[in-house]
Amino acid sequence: MKIKVPEESRSSNGINPQLKDIAYSMDTLIPGFYIWLGSFCWRFGGSDAEESYSGTIHSFAGFSLVLPGYQIFTTYKGSYDPR
Numbered sequence: 001m002k003i004k005v006p007e008e009s010r011s012s013n014g015i016n017p018q019l020k021d022i023a024y025s026m027d028t029l030i031p032g033f034y035i036w037l038g039s040f041c042w043r044f045g046g047s048d049a050e051e052s053y054s055g056t057i058h059s060f061a062g063f064s065l066v067l068p069g070y071q072i073f074t075t076y077k078g079s080y081d082p083r
Contacts, residue, residue: 015082016041017049019057023080024049026057026064029072034064055080 018041022034025046032045038060045066049055057076064074 023055037061
C-alpha cells in the first residue's frame with residue numbers, strides 16, 4: 001500500500017508522478033485499488049510507472065478498482081495520453 005503526499009506535485013515534464021503511477025497501473029490492468037483527489041493519491045496494489053511511460057489522468061478526482069482477470073471498475077473514462 002502506498003499513500004503519497006507529494007513533496008513536489010509535478011515532475012520536470014509537468015506530470016504528477018503519483019497520477020502517472022496510477023494511470024500506468026490502470027492502463028496495464030495491474031490489480032489494485034486507486035483513489036485520487038487533487039494532489040492526494042492513494043494506491044493499494046499496482047506498480048510504479050516505467051520511465052518511458054508518458055500517460056497521466058486528466059481528472060481532479062476519482063477512484064478505480066482493477067481486479068484479477070482484467071476487470072476494471074472506474075469513474076475515469078478519459079484517455080491516459082498526455083495533452
